[in-house]
Amino acid sequence: MKRIGVFVCHCGTNIANTVDCAKVAETAKDFPGVVFACDYKYMCAEPGQVMIQEAIREHNLDGYVVAACSPRMHEPTFRKCAERAGMNPYMVEQVNIREQCSWVHADKTKGTDKSIDITRMGVAKVAQNEPLFSTTIPVTKRALVIGAGIAGIQAAIDIADAGYPVTLLDREHSMGGKMAQVDKTFPTLDCSACILTPKMVEAAQHPNIEIVTYAEVQAVDGFVGNFDVTIRKKARYVDVDKCTGCGLCSEKCPKKVASEFEMNLGTRKAIYVPFPQAVPNKPVIDAKNCRFLVEGKCGVCKKVCPTGAVDFEQKDELIVERFGSIVVATGFEQFDISKYEEYGAGRIPDVITGLHLERLMNASGPTMGKIKRPSDGKVPEKIVFIKCVGSRDEAKGRSYCSRACCMYVAKHATLIKEKIPTSKSYIFYMDVRTAGKNYEEFYTRAQNEYDAQYVRGRVSKIFQVGDKLIVRGEDSLLGRPVEIEADLVVLAAGMDPQQDAKDLARTLGISYDQHGWFTEAHPKLRPVETHTAGIFLAGACQGPKDIPDSVAQASAAAVKAAGLLSKKELTAEAQTARCDEAYCSGCGLCVSICPYKAIELKRISERVHGGTRERQVSSVNQGLCQGCGACSVACPSSAMNLKGFSNDQILAEVDALCQR
Amino acid sequence: MRYGLYPGCSASGTGIEYGLSTKAVARRLGIELVEIPDWNCCGASSAHNRDHLLSIALPARNLALAEQAGLTDIAIPCAACYQRMKASERAVADEAERREVAEVIEMEIKGTAKARALLEVFANDLDPETLQKAVVKPLNGLKVACYYGCLLVKPAELAIDSPENPMMMDRLISALGATPVDWAYKTECCGGSLAITRPYAAVGMTAQVLKYAKLAGADCIATPCPLCTSNLDMRQKEAEKVLGMELGLPIYYFTELMGAAFGLPAEELGINRHFTEATALIKKPAAPAPAER
Numbered sequence: 001m002k003r004i005g006v007f008v009c010h011c012g013t014n015i016a017n018t019v020d021c022a023k024v025a026e027t028a029k030d031f032p033g034v035v036f037a038c039d040y041k042y043m044c045a046e047p048g049q050v051m052i053q054e055a056i057r058e059h060n061l062d063g064y065v066v067a068a069c070s071p072r073m074h075e076p077t078f079r080k081c082a083e084r085a086g087m088n089p090y091m092v093e094q095v096n097i098r099e100q101c102s103w104v105h106a107d108k109t110k111g112t113d114k115s116i117d118i119t120r121m122g123v124a125k126v127a128q129n130e131p132l133f134s135t136t137i138p139v140t141k142r143a144l145v146i147g148a149g150i151a152g153i154q155a156a157i158d159i160a161d162a163g164y165p166v167t168l169l170d171r172e173h174s175m176g177g178k179m180a181q182v183d184k185t186f187p188t189l190d191c192s193a194c195i196l197t198p199k200m201v202e203a204a205q206h207p208n209i210e211i212v213t214y215a216e217v218q219a220v221d222g223f224v225g226n227f228d229v230t231i232r233k234k235a236r237y238v239d240v241d242k243c244t245g246c247g248l249c250s251e252k253c254p255k256k257v258a259s260e261f262e263m264n265l266g267t268r269k270a271i272y273v274p275f276p277q278a279v280p281n282k283p284v285i286d287a288k289n290c291r292f293l294v295e296g297k298c299g300v301c302k303k304v305c306p307t308g309a310v311d312f313e314q315k316d317e318l319i320v321e322r323f324g325s326i327v328v329a330t331g332f333e334q335f336d337i338s339k340y341e342e343y344g345a346g347r348i349p350d351v352i353t354g355l356h357l358e359r360l361m362n363a364s365g366p367t368m369g370k371i372k373r374p375s376d377g378k379v380p381e382k383i384v385f386i387k388c389v390g391s392r393d394e395a396k397g398r399s400y401c402s403r404a405c406c407m408y409v410a411k412h413a414t415l416i417k418e419k420i421p422t423s424k425s426y427i428f429y430m431d432v433r434t435a436g437k438n439y440e441e442f443y444t445r446a447q448n449e450y451d452a453q454y455v456r457g458r459v460s461k462i463f464q465v466g467d468k469l470i471v472r473g474e475d476s477l478l479g480r481p482v483e484i485e486a487d488l489v490v491l492a493a494g495m496d497p498q499q500d501a502k503d504l505a506r507t508l509g510i511s512y513d514q515h516g517w518f519t520e521a522h523p524k525l526r527p528v529e530t531h532t533a534g535i536f537l538a539g540a541c542q543g544p545k546d547i548p549d550s551v552a553q554a555s556a557a558a559v560k561a562a563g564l565l566s567k568k569e570l571t572a573e574a575q576t577a578r579c580d581e582a583y584c585s586g587c588g589l590c591v592s593i594c595p596y597k598a599i600e601l602k603r604i605s606e607r608v609h610g611g612t613r614e615r616q617v618s619s620v621n622q623g624l625c626q627g628c629g630a631c632s633v634a635c636p637s638s639a640m641n642l643k644g645f646s647n648d649q650i651l652a653e654v655d656a657l658c659q660r
Numbered sequence: 661m662r663y664g665l666y667p668g669c670s671a672s673g674t675g676i677e678y679g680l681s682t683k684a685v686a687r688r689l690g691i692e693l694v695e696i697p698d699w700n701c702c703g704a705s706s707a708h709n710r711d712h713l714l715s716i717a718l719p720a721r722n723l724a725l726a727e728q729a730g731l732t733d734i735a736i737p738c739a740a741c742y743q744r745m746k747a748s749e750r751a752v753a754d755e756a757e758r759r760e761v762a763e764v765i766e767m768e769i770k771g772t773a774k775a776r777a778l779l780e781v782f783a784n785d786l787d788p789e790t791l792q793k794a795v796v797k798p799l800n801g802l803k804v805a806c807y808y809g810c811l812l813v814k815p816a817e818l819a820i821d822s823p824e825n826p827m828m829m830d831r832l833i834s835a836l837g838a839t840p841v842d843w844a845y846k847t848e849c850c851g852g853s854l855a856i857t858r859p860y861a862a863v864g865m866t867a868q869v870l871k872y873a874k875l876a877g878a879d880c881i882a883t884p885c886p887l888c889t890s891n892l893d894m895r896q897k898e899a900e901k902v903l904g905m906e907l908g909l910p911i912y913y914f915t916e917l918m919g920a921a922f923g924l925p926a927e928e929l930g931i932n933r934h935f936t937e938a939t940a941l942i943k944k945p946a947a948p949a950p951a952e953r
Contacts (some may be wrong), residue, residue, distance in 0.1 A: 341824030344844075463844025465875055470844070 002062040002127050004033040005055050006119060009043035009068035011098055016041075018102040018111040024067060027116050031123045035059050044074050052078075053085040063091035063129055065122035067115060069098040088131035090574060090644055095122040117657060124656035128649040132574040137623045139225040141565045144169065144323040146217055146504075149177020150196060150547055151539025151554040152329035153203050158558030159327070160208035164565045167321065168203060169212045169231065174278035175200045177331050178540075181261060181355055183362040185547055186411040187442035193277055193364075200279040214284060218318065220326075220508050223596070223624045224534030225570045227323045235314040237285035237293070238271070242309035245281040247273070249301035249310065257289045259366075263356045265374060266366025271301045271310075276364050285310075325561040328518060328530075329538040329554060330504060332495040335390030335397060343386070343462045343491060349375040350469055351462060353389075353493045354408055361415055371419055373488050376467065380487035383416055384471045385409045385427040386459050391494030392430065398515060402494030404546040406433045409492045410443045413452035425452045426484055428459050428473055436548065455482065462489055495544040509596070510535055517543045528557040533626075536560050575644035576625035577632060579618045583639035586616030590631035590640050598624035599631060663781060664731030664773065665693040666722055668702060668741040668886075675738065675886030677930030681915035682737050682778060684929055688794055688922045689786065693735060696726045704740035705853070708747075713764065716757065719748035719775075721765045726773040737778040737915070739811035739885035745775035746818045777812055779884040779914060780820045783828040791835055796923040798837025802941070804917070805878035806830045806840050807869065809888040810849050823847060829914055833882060836921040843876035845869045852887040855895075866891045867899035870907050880910040880941060882917055889913065893935045910938035 006028040010016035021039040028037040036059045040048050043066055055061065064087075066078050071094040079089035097115040105111035141164055145156045148170035156168040168175070179185075182192040203209050212231065219230040238249075253269035261274040268274070270289040273281055291298035292312060302310040334355050337345035344351050350373045352360075363369040373380055387405055390397035406429070413425040432454065434440045446452045459473035471484045497516035498504075505512045510530040511519045518541050521529040528536050536557040539550035564570070577590075581604060591599045602619040605612050618631075618640065631640045638647055671679030686693050699722050708715035722745065726734050736742040752758040752769050762769055806829040813819040813826050821828045826847065830840035851865030870892060873881050883889050893911040900907050911934065919929040920942045931938050 341822055347825070461844065463872075465844075465872070 001033050003035045003060055004031075004123055004126055005052070005059060005061045005064035006031070006034055006037035006123065007043050007048075007052055007055075007064060007066045007068075008037070008039035008097075008115075008119070009048070009066065010039065010041045011069055011102075012041065015068070015098050015102045018105055018108050019097055019115045020108060020112040021115075023112055024097070024115045024119055028065075028119050028123065031120055033127050034123055036061065043068050044077050049077075049081045049084075052081055056082070056085040056087055061087065063087070063093070063126040065093045065095060065119060065126055067095045067097045067119045067122065070096050088133075090132035091126065091129050093122045093126045093129070095119055117660065120656045120660060121653040124652040125649045128646070128652045129644070132643050134571045134574040135622050136569040137223075137225050137572050138569050139565060139567055140227075140322045140324040141165070142167070142321075142323050143325050143327060143561050143565060144227070144229055144321075145327045145329060145538075147177065147329035147331055147539070147541065148172075148175035148203075148211070148213065149329060149331045149539060149550075150179045150199070151331065151541075151550040152177070152327070153196075153199050154551045154554035155327045155329055155538045155558040155561070156203055156209050157199070157206060158555050159562050159565075160203075160206045162558070162562035162566075163208070164562060165208050165210070167210045167212055167323070169215050169217065171214065171216045171234075172274070173214050173236070173284045174274050174280070175203065175211065175213065176275070176278070178355075179547060180275060180277070181263075181358055183358045183365075184411065184415060186407045187436070187438045189411070189414070197277045197279075200277070204279045211280065213280060217504065217507060221597070222322070224532075225324050225564070226623070227326055227534065228320055229323055229326070230318060230320050233317040233319065235287070235316050236282075237287070237290070237310065237312055237314050238283055239309045239311050239314075240280065240282045242307045243282045243305075244307055244309075245273075245283075246306065247283075248304050248306065250283055252300050252304045254298065254300060255289055255291055257286070262359050262366045263353075265356060265359055285312075325534045325536065325564045326508065327536045327538050327554075327557045327561050328504070328508065328510070328541055329557075330498050330501065330541040332540040332544065333498050335402075335493040335496045337389055337491050337493050339396050340389060340491070342460060343389070343489070344464070345491060348462065348464050348469065348489075349373075350380075350464075350487070351489045351491065353491050354405070354412065355493070357412055357490050361412075361419065369419075371416060371488075378467070378487065379420060381420070381423050382484065382486045382488075383413075383423060383425045384459075384469075384484055384486040384489045385412065385425060385492060386471075386489065387427065387429045387492045389491040389493050390496070398494060398496070400515070400544065401433065403433070403544040403549075405492040405494060406431075407436070407439055407442065407546065409490075410434075410446040410452070412490060414442075414446045414450045417450040417452070425450075426471075426486070427452055427454045428457055428471075429454055430456070430458070436546070457482070495540060498541070501541065508532065508535055517541070528553055528560055534564060572622055573625065573627050575627040575642065576622050577620045577627070577629070577640055577642050579620055580639045580641065581617045583637045584617040585637055585639070586618065587636065588616075588618070589634045589636065590618050593630050593634045595628065595630065596624045596626050598626070661690070661785065662692040662694065662731075663776070664726045664729070664734040665695045666699055666702075666726075666734050666736045666741060666745065666775075667695060668704075668736070668738040670738050670741075670886035674890050675913070677916060677933050678737050678886055678889070678913045680928065680930040681913055681919045684924050685782075685915050685918045685922065688919070688924065689790060691786075694729065694731060696722055696731065696734070697729060698725060702741045702744045704738075704744050708744070713760065715744065716748045716751045717761050717764045719745040720752055720761045720769055721767065723749060723752075723773045723775070724762075724765060724767040724769045727770055728767075732772055733774055733776050733781070735776055735778045735781045737884070737886075737913075739777070739809055740887055742775060742777040742820075743811045743818055749773075749775045750818070777820050777884065779812065779829060779832070782914075782918070783832045788835065795836055795921045797921055799833075799917060799921050800837045802838040802917075803841050803877055803879045804833050804838045804912075805843050805873035805876060805881045806833055806846060806914075807873070807881050807883045807888060807892070808846050809852075809883065809885040810847060811885060811887075813847050829882060829884065832914065833917065836917060838917065838921075841873075841876040841878045843872055843878070845872040850888045850891045852891055855887075855891060862891065863895050863898045863902055866895050867902045870896065870899050870909055871903055871905070873909060874905070874907055878909065880912055880938070882912050882914045884914055896936050908936065910934060910936055910941055912938065916942075 025039040255270035258264040259268035391402040457474035457476040538554035538557040703718035851862030854862040
């Protein structure tokens with residue numbers, strides 16, 4: 001029989017208040033196999049761990065149970081503790097008497113009884129435990145960063161600076177993301193392009209970074225350290241190696257269409273570079289609007305190109321490359337304001353969004369930085385801002401706060417006053433949220449020095465009368481309706497996840513929340529990791545973020561990714577599935593149910609009655625298996641067992657509970 | 661096409677033109693409207709302020725009667741009636757509520773009769789060809805402010821169209837050859853419920869609706885609601901005083917405009933019964949279609 005120890009933790013008063021820890025330890029002494037039991041205030045603290053290690057040596061323990069908090073919190077701590085005392089780390093079981101007992105039971109007797117029960121189960125399980133040993137897997141020392149906005153760029157530069165090759169991928173023609181569309185940034189009011197462009201150039205010229213634009217991730221296979229990523233490089237119809245970026249093609253192209261980069265406020269050609277500072281500064285042909293590709297006529301760009309770079313025959317190209325880690329930095333989309341019909345969004349041309357205004361204020365934008373109304377080009381005098389459009393609105397929008405709008409509206413009000421000194425801004429708000437370094441000061445300055453008038457209340461309706469926009473709302477501080485005749489209305493549209501974020505999540509095998517934001521492994525303690533080992537999150541793809549937060553998270557993700565790449569080899573999960581070939585009938589149920597594609601069928605030959613016969617059995621790839629246990633549950637013949645959670649171990653727990 | 665008809669009280673009283681024109685237009689379109697036998701008041705203006713069960717049970721009886729008569733789609737001209745009937749239809753979809761109501765009205769309700777706004781029936785169910793064929797005197801050049809009021813589009817769960825920018829009537833009016841104007845007061849309240857208790861407040865609200873229709877360049881207003889119509893039509897003179905501007909806006913039920921476009925005489929449609937003179941605009945010889953440019 002195994003010699004088992006039991007250690008009951010008080011977790012300060014967290015457990016001890018509603019569980020009689022001493023009684024749990026005292027009762028545990030009588031459980032089969034238990035040779036030592038005690039309780040202590042903090043088992044996870046240094047003295048607690050020393051106590052455990054001493055007990056292991058003194059009582060020659062084969063395994064132990066720690067009755068404490070959730071294994072999610074401290075299982076690694078107690079496994080390491082065992083290892084230091086020379087015990088196999090998988091001879092440890094942690095039972096949760098905090099979340100499952102003290103926190104959910106007000107009655108101390110009930111809490112104590114339940115703690116005793118689950119400790120008894122833990123002891124029964126440990127008695128069945130066997131030492132487990134991890135295997136190792138090699139690491140491909142390259143990283144893939146998906147999305148080349150400010151977060152992706154920062155992550156790529158940081159990983160590259162750490163000495164590892166990085167592929168930085170974006171589905172648009174140029175790097176830059178949303179930040180490239182922004183005019184100035186809060187709270188410093190430095191020009192967005194002036195701080196972004198050098199970063200783009202730095203990434204483009206970095207010897208360790210390869211930029212792949214106009215490309216999308218199509219499929220991801222493999223596992224941490226060895227992801228095989230299929231990338232679709234979309235046809236640009238321009239040979240980037242031959243192109244010098246002279247711009248003659250765009251100049252001569254006869255087809256003009258609305259520019260997405262300019263939020264449809266300006267135009268571009270069918271062969272174009274989205275904005276002047278684009279990197280790479282090579283044009284792309286928009287196949288939907290190119291006269292040659294649609295009608296077979298024109299081809300002017302091909303005629304004028306001095307280097308013969310235009311290639312109408314180009315096709316999409318698929319490449320497969322292996323990466324050790326992946327950073328996802330796909331960012332956000334602006335909330336679609338057309339859901340707010342009462343604001344005339346989409347119908348009234350002078351009701352625009354924050355991003356539209358950014359383009360109107362930008363020196364290289366469609367109006368050369370002069371703020372003009374889209375309808376008639378007049379310079380607006382009275383401007384109304386409406387905050388939280390699409391944010392904090394469960395009826396029509398999203399339930400969450402988009403975090404950046406309060407600040408960008410304060411910025412807009414400041415900049416408008418600078419550009420049009422006679423103008424007046426009114427800002428309708430629910431709350432003003434300025435949680436960031438120097439943010440509150442910036443907001444106060446917009447009010448005091450730039451005369452932005454904040455009105456607390458919601459706008460119910462906007463409509464056009466003549467060339468004025470009537471904004472009707474409520475001033476909830478005065479408690480009465482207000483009406484403002486405005487020249488321009490700017491809706492501070494919130495942030496939405498990318499429309500196809502869920503597809504990408506499925507491709508990568510990461511999870512997302514009800515809105516479509518990618519989910520981090522732990523909201524506080526693992527904010528840049530996903531539940532899938534080797535895949536990290538940076539920037540607004542995880543939730544609304546401003547530039548400073550995105551950059552900070554990108555660097556954090558980069559450290560995680562580089563840390564992974566710095567390892568010679570990775571330790572694979574030891575608690576993986578194991579197939580007992582003797583029982584396996586080769587039905588393949590486990591193959592289809594495995595979410596990590598870790599199980600394959602293989603053929604084995606065995607000797608039966610003097611002869612040999614071939615048959616089919618399951619085989620688990622230990623590198624891919626994440627130990628979820630789905631296969632063990634599905635297996636009709638109990639051939640599939642999860643190491644550390646075998647059928648025998650779980651039945652022993654059930655027996656222990658029933659025999660009390 | 662065969663529909664049940666719930667005329668409500670207004671069709672033979674304050675909104676008699678609505679009742680007349682509805683029947684005339686349906687006849688012309690070959691739509692059979694079968695009046696629900698022994699129908700009762702829907703309780704629109706007061707029941708829901710008194711008692712929930714009463715407000716649900718009154719319309720439920722009408723729905724139950726319609727079911728017994730084998731009617732499935734009930735066309736309801738009055739917007740207030742529509743809203744109460746729809747609310748009742750929704751409420752009795754709930755098992756417990758249905759049992760309670762059935763006990764009160766002493767009739768079984770299966771839920772097979774559906775409340776439909778007359779506007780919805782004409783705008784959505786009618787095939788465009790039948791409508792085009794019926795239009796013999798297109799209302800070319802007539803600029804119409806389509807006024808939906810609140811009851812057909814709010815609350816959103818009962819709405820027949822977008823609560824903020826409905827377009828159903830606009831499309832129907834366009835099909836008649838007229839030009840719907842783009843204006844902002846389509847669904848703003850006319851103050852109907854304050855008309856008796858606080859008439860001054862009601863006139864103020866009515867005046868705003870009229871003012872913005874006028875500013876949008878409308879020649880007239882089209883409505884699907886007898887309450888709105890009496891406010892806009894009857895109180896127009898008072899509204900003119902409040903606003904200090906001349907209005908002179910005829911207020912038509914959309915069915916009257918349909919009838920006019922079908923070439924039916926004004927008397928048959930009830931157009932001669934309006935407070936604000938409305939026959940001249942309709943009797944005018946059809947303006948020539950604008951020349952192609």
